[in-house]
Amino acid sequence: MASFVNSSIFSTLAGLTSLLAGFVCNVIIARTLGPDGSGIVAFGVWAALTAYTIANFGIPNTLQRYMLRYDQPGNCGGGLARHLLPRFLIPMTLATFGLLAYVYFFPGEASADVYSPEIFLIITLVFLFYSIACYAEGSSRGLHRSPEITRFAVIGSALQIPAVVAGSLLFGAAGALAGYAVRHLPQALAVRRYIASAPETGTRFDSNIYSYARNTWFTGMLGTIAWGRTEYLFLSFYVSPVELGFYAAGLSLAALVTQLPGHMLAALTTHLGELHDQGSTERIEKTYQRTMRWIGLSTLPICLGGAAVMSELLPMIFGDAFDGGRVVAAILVGSAFLNTLEMVPRAVMMARERSHVIVRISAVFAVLSIAVFAVVVPYAGLIGAALARIALHGLLLSVLMIYCGRQLNLAVGIRWLLGSFAAAALCAITAYAVLWSIGGIIGLLVAVPAGALVYFAAVRALNCIPQEDADVLLWTLSAVLPKRLTPLLKAVFRVLVRQERSTK
Numbered sequence: 001m002a003s004f005v006n007s008s009i010f011s012t013l014a015g016l017t018s019l020l021a022g023f024v025c026n027v028i029i030a031r032t033l034g035p036d037g038s039g040i041v042a043f044g045v046w047a048a049l050t051a052y053t054i055a056n057f058g059i060p061n062t063l064q065r066y067m068l069r070y071d072q073p074g075n076c077g078g079g080l081a082r083h084l085l086p087r088f089l090i091p092m093t094l095a096t097f098g099l100l101a102y103v104y105f106f107p108g109e110a111s112a113d114v115y116s117p118e119i120f121l122i123i124t125l126v127f128l129f130y131s132i133a134c135y136a137e138g139s140s141r142g143l144h145r146s147p148e149i150t151r152f153a154v155i156g157s158a159l160q161i162p163a164v165v166a167g168s169l170l171f172g173a174a175g176a177l178a179g180y181a182v183r184h185l186p187q188a189l190a191v192r193r194y195i196a197s198a199p200e201t202g203t204r205f206d207s208n209i210y211s212y213a214r215n216t217w218f219t220g221m222l223g224t225i226a227w228g229r230t231e232y233l234f235l236s237f238y239v240s241p242v243e244l245g246f247y248a249a250g251l252s253l254a255a256l257v258t259q260l261p262g263h264m265l266a267a268l269t270t271h272l273g274e275l276h277d278q279g280s281t282e283r284i285e286k287t288y289q290r291t292m293r294w295i296g297l298s299t300l301p302i303c304l305g306g307a308a309v310m311s312e313l314l315p316m317i318f319g320d321a322f323d324g325g326r327v328v329a330a331i332l333v334g335s336a337f338l339n340t341l342e343m344v345p346r347a348v349m350m351a352r353e354r355s356h357v358i359v360r361i362s363a364v365f366a367v368l369s370i371a372v373f374a375v376v377v378p379y380a381g382l383i384g385a386a387l388a389r390i391a392l393h394g395l396l397l398s399v400l401m402i403y404c405g406r407q408l409n410l411a412v413g414i415r416w417l418l419g420s421f422a423a424a425a426l427c428a429i430t431a432y433a434v435l436w437s438i439g440g441i442i443g444l445l446v447a448v449p450a451g452a453l454v455y456f457a458a459v460r461a462l463n464c465i466p467q468e469d470a471d472v473l474l475w476t477l478s479a480v481l482p483k484r485l486t487p488l489l490k491a492v493f494r495v496l497v498r499q500e501r502s503t504k
Contacts, residue, residue, distance in 0.1 A: 017150070019259050021157030021183070025164040026252040029176050030318040032168040035245030035325075038318075040173040042248030044119055045180055046232045048126035053224045055095035056131065058217030059088040060138030065350075066209050067142025070199075079199030080209075081139045081191075087213070092131050099124040118174045126181045133187035139194040152187040159183065208353070215355035222362030230369050231385040234377040246325025247382050249318050250332035253310075257302050257336040275351075284348065285410050290469055291344050293416045297464060299337045300424035301455045307334030308432035308451070312444045331386040338393040345400035345412075352408060361403075365396055416464060423458035427451040459496055470497045 030038045063081055070080040103117040103124070140148050160183035167175025199205075224230070229251065235244050275284050306313065310330035315323045349358055369392055376384040404410040431451030435443045459465065470493045 017153045017157050018183075019256060021160050022259075023252060023256060024161055025176075025179060026249070027317060028161070028164055029168055029173075030245070030249060030322065032165075033173060033176065034242075034319075034321050035249075036241040037168075037173045037176070037245070038248050039241035039244030040119065041176050042244065042251070043232060043236055044123050044173070044177045045126065046229050047120075048123045048130060048180075050224055051095050051099065051123070051127045052131050052134065053220045055091040056134065056217065056220070057087055057091050058213035058215070058220060059084050060134040061216040061220070061350075062209055062213040063135070063138035064141045065212060066206075067139055068144070070203075070205070071139075071143060079197050079203065080205070081135070081194040082196070082198050083203075083205060084209075084213075085195050088135060092128075096124060096128060099127065116174075119177065122174050122177045122181070126177065126184075129181045129184040129188050132191055133184035136187050136191035136194060140190070148190070149187070152190060155186040156183045159185070212353070212355060215359050216350070219355060219358045219362045222359065222366040231373050231377060231389065234373045235382070235385060238378050239381055243324075243382055246322060247328055247332075247385065249314065249322050249325050250329030250386070253306065253314070253317075253329055254332045254336040254339075257299050257306070257333065258339045284352070288344065288348050288404070288410050289413050292341065292412050293420070293464075293466070293469060295340055295344060296337070296417045296420040297459070299340045300420050301427045301451070303334055303337040304424045304428035305431050305448070305451045305455070307331070308428040309435050309444055309447050312435060312439075312441065316441065316444070325382075328382045328386050331383070331390065335386075335390040335393065338390070338397050341417075342393065342397040342400055345397075345404045345410075348404055348408065348410065349400070354408070357403065357407075361396075361399060365392065368392065416466070419462045419464040420459070423455050423462055423464055426458045427455035430454040456496065465493075465497050467497065 026038070029041050033041075062084065067080055099120060102120050137149055140146075160179050163182040164176050164179030167177070167179045169175075171178070231247075232244070235247060239247075275287070307330040310333060311326050314326050314329050346358060349355070372388045372392060373385065376388045380387075401412050405412065428451065431447040434447040434450045437443070438446055474490065474493055
């Protein structure tokens, strides 16, 4: 557990750094280029990441899952990253030529058009840098080298912000998009150390590696449709770049909620995979339940509370030009907790080698997503897309939790999640009432701490944190964090946990 938490802490630091840098860049683009420029950049980033998902063949996730088995000193041969490299390079090369083919066959002058050749040229660059960086990061995560990932995240983020500023001012949307390629350059350069050594002669790789890669790849492609940002494709046809910018602003705020837990859980698959290899089913169940509870406790108040104050928050951050996106942003932020919670049962299923089930679920939801957005977006626009997103992610979370409960015998502990939701709802109601009463920036500054105080009081009153969770988390964090923080941690848990605790 300590190694998992240690890796999670470094992953969280890396995620927080990337998240803050990305959010700052979104604000810079919004302020310099307006909603239309934000919409173009959002589409470009989505296109690059979608191309990566289609072309990666599941190799980075496979490295994260199996690197420790083969490359750790004393294990069988090593060289897994070198062994899988050809399977990674071939589809990546084909995808690169595919993107460049668009630029060649559809030449034209630079314009504000989302589909201009110049934008696709930069999309290709972002795709390449991001793909190589993910290969290196998967190798690093598989060996629990989280401090390395954090270091590269800090360096890349420090480079990204000035690159986006300069690119936006000098070259518009294309220049701003190029700043996202710069972000992944440091991590991409680190790939050399992982592919330098070939496997030892006679090394035999388990066939599960290839089936795992195939399933995670197929799942990733379907997942991009099922729970990604598929609506961007339909919105780019049926709404203007300005409206797409409104939607992108809402999603960027929602990403403040969804991406950080995603980085916190980056080590979860590796940790659960080790437990599965050891046959520790009881520890898997406890980890699953605790992770669901703490993800709910940390994200629900941010989501519901953020939605409650969105009328003031959105124009304050992105400017008055985004005033028309307040409603859709509130919907997207308020429902973002669904995305974070569904990461946990999905990670459990992958670690328990049920990737084939994820593939089937993803296939169904991919078809369902396309059908829903194809029907809803042309008639209901941004609001329809946001509401459809809630329905799809809510249904997906339910399906994943039911499968883990019935097929893997992993009870989620719905009582704790409902308690956290009730506490978060009280937080949101308080924040909205304060903002409605006072209004303006002053009202926002008062509403946020008022909502937070009500939430902490409700967590204690509703007994949302089990005694055992508090004891285990305090003991584990005390082992990996500086000793001077232990008294502060104890004080926090005394406030949040109603029962008397015994420390270990």
